[in-house]
Amino acid sequence: MFRTHIHPRFCDTDALGHIGNTVVPVWLLEGRESLLKLFAPDLDFRKASLVMVRTEIDFLGELRFGADVEVTTALEKIGNSSLVVLQEVHQDGEVRCKARTVMVNFNAQERSSQPIPDAVRSQLAEHLLAL
Amino acid sequence: MFRTHIHPRFCDTDALGHIGNTVVPVWLLEGRESLLKLFAPDLDFRKASLVMVRTEIDFLGELRFGADVEVTTALEKIGNSSLVVLQEVHQDGEVRCKARTVMVNFNAQERSSQPIPDAVRSQLAEHLLAL
Amino acid sequence: MFRTHIHPRFCDTDALGHIGNTVVPVWLLEGRESLLKLFAPDLDFRKASLVMVRTEIDFLGELRFGADVEVTTALEKIGNSSLVVLQEVHQDGEVRCKARTVMVNFNAQERSSQPIPDAVRSQLAEHLLAL
Amino acid sequence: MFRTHIHPRFCDTDALGHIGNTVVPVWLLEGRESLLKLFAPDLDFRKASLVMVRTEIDFLGELRFGADVEVTTALEKIGNSSLVVLQEVHQDGEVRCKARTVMVNFNAQERSSQPIPDAVRSQLAEHLLAL
Numbered sequence: 001m002f003r004t005h006i007h008p009r010f011c012d013t014d015a016l017g018h019i020g021n022t023v024v025p026v027w028l029l030e031g032r033e034s035l036l037k038l039f040a041p042d043l044d045f046r047k048a049s050l051v052m053v054r055t056e057i058d059f060l061g062e063l064r065f066g067a068d069v070e071v072t073t074a075l076e077k078i079g080n081s082s083l084v085v086l087q088e089v090h091q092d093g094e095v096r097c098k099a100r101t102v103m104v105n106f107n108a109q110e111r112s113s114q115p116i117p118d119a120v121r122s123q124l125a126e127h128l129l130a131l
Numbered sequence: 132m133f134r135t136h137i138h139p140r141f142c143d144t145d146a147l148g149h150i151g152n153t154v155v156p157v158w159l160l161e162g163r164e165s166l167l168k169l170f171a172p173d174l175d176f177r178k179a180s181l182v183m184v185r186t187e188i189d190f191l192g193e194l195r196f197g198a199d200v201e202v203t204t205a206l207e208k209i210g211n212s213s214l215v216v217l218q219e220v221h222q223d224g225e226v227r228c229k230a231r232t233v234m235v236n237f238n239a240q241e242r243s244s245q246p247i248p249d250a251v252r253s254q255l256a257e258h259l260l261a262l
Numbered sequence: 263m264f265r266t267h268i269h270p271r272f273c274d275t276d277a278l279g280h281i282g283n284t285v286v287p288v289w290l291l292e293g294r295e296s297l298l299k300l301f302a303p304d305l306d307f308r309k310a311s312l313v314m315v316r317t318e319i320d321f322l323g324e325l326r327f328g329a330d331v332e333v334t335t336a337l338e339k340i341g342n343s344s345l346v347v348l349q350e351v352h353q354d355g356e357v358r359c360k361a362r363t364v365m366v367n368f369n370a371q372e373r374s375s376q377p378i379p380d381a382v383r384s385q386l387a388e389h390l391l392a393l
Numbered sequence: 394m395f396r397t398h399i400h401p402r403f404c405d406t407d408a409l410g411h412i413g414n415t416v417v418p419v420w421l422l423e424g425r426e427s428l429l430k431l432f433a434p435d436l437d438f439r440k441a442s443l444v445m446v447r448t449e450i451d452f453l454g455e456l457r458f459g460a461d462v463e464v465t466t467a468l469e470k471i472g473n474s475s476l477v478v479l480q481e482v483h484q485d486g487e488v489r490c491k492a493r494t495v496m497v498n499f500n501a502q503e504r505s506s507q508p509i510p511d512a513v514r515s516q517l518a519e520h521l522l523a524l
Contacts, residue, residue, distance in 0.1 A: 003443055007423070009278070009419065009422060009423050010276060010426060013276070014275045015278035015279045015327065016180055016182070016237075017277045020160075021182070021183040022157045022273045025153045025156050026402065026404060029151075029402060030403075031399070036403065043459045045146055051152070051190070052152040052190050053185075053190055054188065054189045055152075055190075056186070057185065058185050059182070059183050059184055059186075062182075065277065065436065066436040071385070106147075108147050108148065111193075129175045138292070140288065141295065141408070141413075142288060142291055142407055144404035145406045145408070146407070146410045151403075151404045160271060160273055164271070167272065174327065195491060196305065283422070283444070283445040284418045284419045287415045287517055288415045307408055307409055313409070313414070314414040316449070316451050316452065317448075317449070317450050318447070318448070318450075319447065321444070321445050321447065321448075324444075368409075373455075
């Protein structure tokens with residue numbers, strides 16, 4: 001499981017005084033960055049990157065400015081070319097959001113999905129949740 | 132059904148050359164603005180606004196800079212205090228994203244949900260899809 | 263002079279209830295898009311694009327959610343490889359922001375600036391302000 | 394001088410492959426957060442906050458995904474109700490941006506500027522640069 005520490009910004013708030021819902025996908029993206037780097041350790045994303053196929057987010061409680069956030073990121077499933085990623089957003093000791101996201105290994109040069117290489121697969125397996 | 136015209140911005144692209152997935156929730160938020168205004172026609176959101184409880188987004192095709200987008204917004208269900216919103220993102224004549232979102236009528240002063248008023252409910256009903 | 267119509271989004275507000283200052287540069291970027299397209303009419307930005315060298319923004323009045331905005335974009339100066347762009351953000355019949363930005367014609371493949379082609383220069387000249 | 398550590402996100406990149414210019418004001422806002430908290434230590438921004446009057450940013454070099462950033466924040470001047478803030482964005486051991494920003498102590502309830510209280514002024518003075 002990856003743990004990502006995030007500092008909410010004042011511009012993440014909206015006129016309701018809390019963190020707006022459009023900010024959460026940005027934090028989840030940052031949480032998945034360690035996964036992305038397994039696919040493209042040299043940060044050359046033309047040959048391998050992760051693109052989003054589906055995401056589901058449950059907003060369980062309000063997020064606020066003034067307290068840091070932790071995003072946890074683990075895997076539910078590793079498919080042939082896809083991953084199912086489970087994430088949680090924690091603040092003030094509570095789970096405030098839960099997300100389940102399907103990502104696909106994407107070749108931007110060919111604009112198509114491609115199998116997950118074995119070397120990446122074995123690294124990913126360390127983050128697979130026992131369900 | 133509400134139709135919202137959106138112009139992708141250059142800063143909506145990412146290093147993969149397409150529109151990043153974190154932009155889509157922003158467009159969907161803009162698409163729901165007509166719903167929000169039914170709850171708070173005077174734009175005073177302290178007494179009534181819509182907060183997100185759950186969202187599901189399917190990314191069916193790449194979104195690109197250089198062509199405008201249309202977001203369609205309709206209702207699947209109107210509950211006691213909540214709404215189920217169905218949205219699509221169209222570009223180049225194709226459906227590129229589909230979203231299903233649960234929103235709740237929220238009183239920011241009391242930090243709690245509240246029933247949908249009858250006057251709002253009847254306006255919402257005009258946008259209810261026959262499934 | 264280019265005129266760009268912009269619709270403020272609810273997520274552009276912050277906890278002070280107005281449009282946050284980080285949103286204005288995004289609107290100014292959208293305002294400069296017509297300039298960008300003169301350099302790269304085919305939207306292939308690898309050979310020609312505009313990168314920012316310096317920007318100055320004066321915030322003259324609060325921007326609010328609930329009223330559309332117009333961004334005007336004109337040129338103060340056309341240099342060898344650079345442009346000086348003057349922009350204003352209008353809302354409720356007032357100028358709320360003024361910006362002066364230096365952009366450079368940039369070749370992303372070579373990671374260097376390059377002269378403005380004559381064909382582009384003559385199109386740009388139509389938007390040059392008489393000062 | 395305040396030092397703020399920032400982690401660039403993949404969604405901060407644009408189709409040119411580098412960090413887009415609209416991201417820098419967001420990082421500078423995060424850098425000024427320690428100043429903001431001197432004005433509103435309880436995070437109640439209705440009575441005291443900082444609003445932007447003018448900003449000038451020089452972009453000295455490209456910012457990239459894959460290396461963390463440090464934003465330094467200090468004061469050039471403390472006025473009656475305003476501050477002049479000097480900031481730098483560092484990456485890879487270089488100064489990539491410099492910014493000079495005028496902020497005003499703002500009372501959101503009265504929608505007007507207000508003098509900087511003496512207690513805040515003495516704390517601010519510790520971050521004043523000797524020019």
